[in-house]
Amino acid sequence: MATPPCSPHFCxxxxxSAREGPIPFADTHGDTNLxxxxxxxxxxxxxxxxxxxxxxxxxxxxxxxxYQGFWLPDFYVAAAINLQQRFEPRRDDVIVASFPKCGTTWxxxxxxxxxxxxxxxxxxxxxxxxxxxxxxxxxxxxxxxxGGREAELEALPSPRLMNTHMxxxxxxxxxxxxRLVYICRDPKDMVVSLWHFLGRxxxxxxxxxxxxxxxxxxxxxxxxxxxVLGYWRAAIARPDKVLFLRYEELLRxxxxxxxxxxGFLGTPFSAAEEASGTVDSIxxxxxxGHLKGLEANKIGHLNPLLPIPRDAxxxxxxxxxxxxxxxxxxxxxxxxxxxxxxxxxxxxxSEL
Ligand code: A3P
Numbered sequence: 001m002a003t004p005p006c007s008p009h010f011c012x013x014x015x016x017s018a019r020e021g022p023i024p025f026a027d028t029h030g031d032t033n034l035x036x037x038x039x040x041x042x043x044x045x046x047x048x049x050x051x052x053x054x055x056x057x058x059x060x061x062x063x064x065x066x067y068q069g070f071w072l073p074d075f076y077v078a079a080a081i082n083l084q085q086r087f088e089p090r091r092d093d094v095i096v097a098s099f100p101k102c103g104t105t106w107x108x109x110x111x112x113x114x115x116x117x118x119x120x121x122x123x124x125x126x127x128x129x130x131x132x133x134x135x136x137x138x139x140x141x142x143x144x145x146x147g148g149r150e151a152e153l154e155a156l157p158s159p160r161l162m163n164t165h166m167x168x169x170x171x172x173x174x175x176x177x178x179r180l181v182y183i184c185r186d187p188k189d190m191v192v193s194l195w196h197f198l199g200r201x202x203x204x205x206x207x208x209x210x211x212x213x214x215x216x217x218x219x220x221x222x223x224x225x226x227x228v229l230g231y232w233r234a235a236i237a238r239p240d241k242v243l244f245l246r247y248e249e250l251l252r253x254x255x256x257x258x259x260x261x262x263g264f265l266g267t268p269f270s271a272a273e274e275a276s277g278t279v280d281s282i283x284x285x286x287x288x289g290h291l292k293g294l295e296a297n298k299i300g301h302l303n304p305l306l307p308i309p310r311d312a313x314x315x316x317x318x319x320x321x322x323x324x325x326x327x328x329x330x331x332x333x334x335x336x337x338x339x340x341x342x343x344x345x346x347x348x349x350s351e352l
Pocket of ligand 1: 098099100101102103104105106189192193194196286287288289291313314315316317318321
């Protein structure tokens, strides 16, 4: 259906095309970004999908399917295949990638605020992050490629800023075609964060179930070690195209990491920006305490189709909370599994 010229969507779309990207995705495309409804699940690739190994997992209310070595929620497998076949990266695209519960929301906010700082000064009273949850600012690749909404990506002005939890093999043309920013986190803190998050939907979910599915890799987008390694290796091979960040380092030195991010994006802070405190404004705008206190992050749900309250994205915002949730034996067990999987690669989670 054509959009009437006087509708809010038409006006926002006209504004958007007059302005360079990134633009807040929700302003032009509404709030149906994260997941599509079951009715929208694609019948595409049905034969291939039907032949995949399946599992149920504590971290997912749906079946997981193993596609090219990764466990994906069943409704995202078609999205993965579509992304592999049809995603056309532009040279100035930027993709924020992460394993769930590793700092995606924060990195989305920081990258949006950094990239869009000319159009939206980070100390400005009308900054989009003051009225939108960070996830509403970026299109979520698997949501769009599952729901047959790829044209919405095409219509975005450059430079586009997008978000995904997909492992790197699902976006094979992204490197070296465009830029990727990845964030990893100590898996022990990731498990704790995930358990609390899922608990908002399923309060009865035992911590052990989430812990065990992390240990054996059978979780959405898992195994976590292969997810991390794919991006880490790409960052070593193409540091100009993949920036590998750590949640713990971001906590320790947010301003330094934002400078690194801006340099990587090809837009280092100018002397004038440094003098006027732009870096600190971005850090402050995106800080845990600030985002958590905003109305946009306190009310509503992640998505009309995903009934987890938005405030679940802002729980503790620290590292090391695992000590309050697992025994030293459990911690060593997970550390040893991860160390074994990483053996010989040169990667460690404790490289700080
Ligand atoms: P905790 O549950 O340990 O508090 P994701 O965004 O990938 O879902 O990750 C969520 C985790 O990031 C949560 O961790 C959340 O509190 C934390 N987080 C969200 N926004 C943050 C921010 N601005 N600064 C620091 N941590 C943040």
